[in-house]
Amino acid sequence: xxxxxxxxYAVRMENITxxxxxxxxxxxxxxxxxAGAFHAVIGENGAGKSxxxxxxxxxxxPDSGRVFLHGQEVTQSLHSPADAIRNGVGMVSQHYALxxxxxxxxxxxxxxxxxxxxxxxxxxAAITRIHELANQLQIASLDVNQRADTLSIAAQxxxxxxxxxxxGANILLLDEPTATLxxxxxxxxxxxxxxxxxxxxxxxxVTHKLRExxxxxxxxxxxxxxxxxxxxxxxxxxxxxxxxCMIGARLNSAGQPLIPFGDVTETEGYAGDTWAATRxxxxxxxxxxxxxxxVRNSRRVEVVKSxxxxxxxxxxxxxxxxxxxxxxxxxxxxxxxQTVSIGKxxxxxxxxxxxxxxxxxxKGVAYIPEDRHRSGMILDFSVTENYTLGHHREANWGGGTLxxxxxxTAHTVAMIQQYDVRISELGALIPARSLSGGNQQKIVxxxxxxxxxxxxxxxxxxxxxxxxxxxxxxRTLEQARREGLGILLFSLDLEEILQLSDRVAxxxxxxxxxxxxxxxxxxxxxxxxxxxxxxxxxxx
Amino acid sequence: xxxxxxxxxxxxxxxxxxxxxLAAMGGVLSERAGVVNIALEGFILLGAFVxxxxxxxxxxxxxxxxxxxxxxxxxxxxxxxxxARMNPVVSGLGLNLLIAGATRYLALRLxxxxxxxxxxxxxxxxxxxxxxxxxxxxxLQQTKFGLRLRAVGENPESARMAGISPIxxxxxxxxxxxICASIAGAYLSMADAHTFxxxxxxxxxxxxxxxxxxxxxxxxxxxxxxxxxxxxxxLQTQLQINQYHLNWLGVxxxxxxxxxxxxxxxxxxxxxxxxxxxxxxxxxxxxx
Numbered sequence: 001x002x003x004x005x006x007x008x009y010a011v012r013m014e015n016i017t018x019x020x021x022x023x024x025x026x027x028x029x030x031x032x033x034x035a036g037a038f039h040a041v042i043g044e045n046g047a048g049k050s051x052x053x054x055x056x057x058x059x060x061x062p063d064s065g066r067v068f069l070h071g072q073e074v075t076q077s078l079h080s081p082a083d084a085i086r087n088g089v090g091m092v093s094q095h096y097a098l099x100x101x102x103x104x105x106x107x108x109x110x111x112x113x114x115x116x117x118x119x120x121x122x123x124x125a126a127i128t129r130i131h132e133l134a135n136q137l138q139i140a141s142l143d144v145n146q147r148a149d150t151l152s153i154a155a156q157x158x159x160x161x162x163x164x165x166x167x168g169a170n171i172l173l174l175d176e177p178t179a180t181l182x183x184x185x186x187x188x189x190x191x192x193x194x195x196x197x198x199x200x201x202x203x204x205x206v207t208h209k210l211r212e213x214x215x216x217x218x219x220x221x222x223x224x225x226x227x228x229x230x231x232x233x234x235x236x237x238x239x240x241x242x243x244x245c246m247i248g249a250r251l252n253s254a255g256q257p258l259i260p261f262g263d264v265t266e267t268e269g270y271a272g273d274t275w276a277a278t279r280x281x282x283x284x285x286x287x288x289x290x291x292x293x294x295v296r297n298s299r300r301v302e303v304v305k306s307x308x309x310x311x312x313x314x315x316x317x318x319x320x321x322x323x324x325x326x327x328x329x330x331x332x333x334x335x336x337x338q339t340v341s342i343g344k345x346x347x348x349x350x351x352x353x354x355x356x357x358x359x360x361x362x363k364g365v366a367y368i369p370e371d372r373h374r375s376g377m378i379l380d381f382s383v384t385e386n387y388t389l390g391h392h393r394e395a396n397w398g399g400g401t402l403x404x405x406x407x408x409t410a411h412t413v414a415m416i417q418q419y420d421v422r423i424s425e426l427g428a429l430i431p432a433r434s435l436s437g438g439n440q441q442k443i444v445x446x447x448x449x450x451x452x453x454x455x456x457x458x459x460x461x462x463x464x465x466x467x468x469x470x471x472x473x474x475r476t477l478e479q480a481r482r483e484g485l486g487i488l489l490f491s492l493d494l495e496e497i498l499q500l501s502d503r504v505a506x507x508x509x510x511x512x513x514x515x516x517x518x519x520x521x522x523x524x525x526x527x528x529x530x531x532x533x534x535x536x537x538x539x540x
Numbered sequence: 541x542x543x544x545x546x547x548x549x550x551x552x553x554x555x556x557x558x559x560x561x562l563a564a565m566g567g568v569l570s571e572r573a574g575v576v577n578i579a580l581e582g583f584i585l586l587g588a589f590v591x592x593x594x595x596x597x598x599x600x601x602x603x604x605x606x607x608x609x610x611x612x613x614x615x616x617x618x619x620x621x622x623x624a625r626m627n628p629v630v631s632g633l634g635l636n637l638l639i640a641g642a643t644r645y646l647a648l649r650l651x652x653x654x655x656x657x658x659x660x661x662x663x664x665x666x667x668x669x670x671x672x673x674x675x676x677x678x679x680l681q682q683t684k685f686g687l688r689l690r691a692v693g694e695n696p697e698s699a700r701m702a703g704i705s706p707i708x709x710x711x712x713x714x715x716x717x718x719i720c721a722s723i724a725g726a727y728l729s730m731a732d733a734h735t736f737x738x739x740x741x742x743x744x745x746x747x748x749x750x751x752x753x754x755x756x757x758x759x760x761x762x763x764x765x766x767x768x769x770x771x772x773x774x775l776q777t778q779l780q781i782n783q784y785h786l787n788w789l790g791v792x793x794x795x796x797x798x799x800x801x802x803x804x805x806x807x808x809x810x811x812x813x814x815x816x817x818x819x820x821x822x823x824x825x826x827x828x
Contacts, residue, residue, distance in 0.1 A: 059701070081700055081701050101690075101694045103820075106687055111699075120682055121687065275707065
């Protein structure tokens with residue numbers, strides 16, 4: 001290293017620009033991570049954090065800019081994850097984690113296989129090494145011959161870290177690592193990561209949870225709309241400053257940053273910490289009754305196990321749980337998308353267990369699916385067609401056998417104005433694919449509540465949305481609730497659940513393990529139920 | 541009759557299962573790597589033609605040509621689906637039609653008088669079909685190539701994240717698949733019929749694919765499927781040879797025309813019974 005070189009950075013990215021069709025994901029972005037640091041990259045959804053991480057891992061090639069690892073320029077040789085791995089970079093990704101059908105051993109070895117004659121795998125030494133690493137990472141009782149999909153999400157993540165270390169990674173990248181973890185699991189993950197940092201690994205993680213950043217990181221890089229918005233030493237900053245930096249000039253009338261639940265106080269007339277806390281207690285007759293519902297999946301495994309739950313008119317019940325605890329199956333059973341094996345479902349006292357989806361819609365059930373791209377919309381259909389889906393039989397949409405484009409368009413144009421969907425002049429006719437995530441979600445939400453349903457099953461209604469779009473969803477739901485709508489809110493975002501819900505139901509391993517009034521629920525308490533640390537009978 | 545009939549049925553089952561099993565191994569390789577391969581049918585016909593044509597010169601040339609042609613057309617299917625991003629069903633259908641038409645034309649041009657060859661012993665193919673499934677199980681489970689092949693078949697993006705390019709395992713798998721299926725075809729022309737006739741694959745590629753699904757994408761299971769379907773081919777032949785007659789409800793059930801349907805009817809019934817219980821490699825259903 002020559003005399004005028006800067007202090008040793010494990011990662012140095014300069015002037016990174018990356019364009020995707022229609023968007024500039026990163027514009028002249030710089031990122032400098034000191035060797036051995038615990039470094040956070042924060043920003044809203046769509047700020048370009050993941051893109052930056054993926055460039056560093058060789059999954060995307062930047063349009064321009066330079067990448068240095070430990071002072072060595074690697075811009076020209078970083079064309080694939082294989083190149084990144086060779087340079088000591090490991091990544092724990094949000095979506096493409098382990099391969100479910102392979103064993104833990106196969107997953108760890110994949111791409112770094114020790115082989116003997118004729119390409120035959122030689123596993124013995126590798127297994128010893130894996131157990132050493134597992135001890136070091138304090139992963140208890142790891143069975144390497146277990147299929148990866150039999151592990152919990154938290155355990156899978158740890159195996160992914162192990163996999164990176166097995167390849168000799170000294171720079172570890174994590175993309176939203178706590179998005180689907182219970183609070184205790186997240187805590188345990190950070191303990192593990194801190195240990196790694198103490199042993200000299202550089203850890204770089206992407207998140208939008210400021211609390212994690214403040215609690216664990218050494219330094220923070222903030223991105224906003226694809227550009228650098230600031231660099232901070234964690235010890236010298238605070239949450240408010242970071243938040244301000246993250247969302248920039250979007251302030252409310254009182255000069256406070258716009259945050260999801262923030263300025264409802266003056267605009268909606270609420271006071272207090274949460275929306276739910278300010279509501280009068282819910283009373284009246286039950287809207288939805290789920291009685292001992294068991295759902296089996298296509299392999300006849302019970303994914304929901306005798307779930308019992310009640311929802312009143314005008315009430316929001318949040319359903320919390322670690323990802324994959326049976327939430328989706330329960331939601332789909334209420335909608336009629338999955339068959340109920342045992343048990344009954346009642347809407348306003350009359351049974352709907354055997355009704356078709358269309359019959360349930362007619363009786364006032366509405367749905368916000370968790371994945372707007374896969375099941376929420378048909379992306380190549382126009383905005384109008386998407387908005388019409390599911391309502392096409394209704395009388396005020398024309399009814400009958402034929403669809404009625406003028407009526408559909410009129411309804412859609414009215415919706416576009418009412419919900420301020422940002423769209424070009426020809427708006428109603430362009431394919432839904434061309435809209436931003438926030439605007440797509442507005443259409444999905446508007447479609448669900450436009451026929452004044454009685455019950456709304458909302459699954460992850462703000463997933464992947466920026467603050468403004470999330471606020472819109474919250475306010476729309478709250479508005480509809482005040483008009484008497486009962487909402488069953490399935491979410492992996494505990495904060496969202498605690499803010500919106502009157503009561504919180506927790507699912508663990510297919511069971512509803514508890515139902516608590518939100519006032520008595522703390523994140524720790526809910527986390528304990530989510531991970532099975534607390535167990536008990538169902539209470540109402 | 542009696543024992544002789546039974547022995548004939550068993551032997552016939554084994555030899556009917558041989559081409560199915562060989563082609564089914566090709567199907568397992570391709571599909572476990574995440575590439576749908578209905579081109580097995582065409583590859584069989586290709587192997588039958590090439591094996592016969594070059595086999596007229598020498599058996600060695602015939603076998604060599606079968607392997608080379610299978611690999612080349614496998615490469616073509618891999619190129620269409622992986623590089624040109626063609627839908628694998630469309631690519632497979634195209635190859636099947638191309639091969640069917642081309643071999644029919646070339647057969648008319650090259651040997652209109654219907655030559656015959658001495659060819660190879662069927663036992664050779666039978667032994668290969670018996671060993672190959674076990675070899676494949678070992679390869680898939682115990683070798684680096686097998687692990688990578690399964691990984692890209694389950695989730696190419698995860699494999700890429702693990703530092704593997706999905707291209708190489710997939711090309712290799714589809715080429716090997718082409719070789720296996722064309723060897724199955726070589727059995728038909730070089731060891732069974734000792735001649736080539738147009739469309740002599742007669743749906744065996746599709747039945748082999750059914751055997752793959754029936755065997756849940758496992759080489760041994762697929763070989764079992766091949767035996768199962770091979771049995772009904774054999775049964776149909778034996779019933780015809782023995783001129784067994786069954787009249788019921790005014791239908792001549794043992795008419796050769798109806799009996800010819802038997803293996804395919806059984807294929808349908810068998811597949812209906814496994815639907816919902818078989819889990820295909822994840823990437824097979826994710827092709828856009």
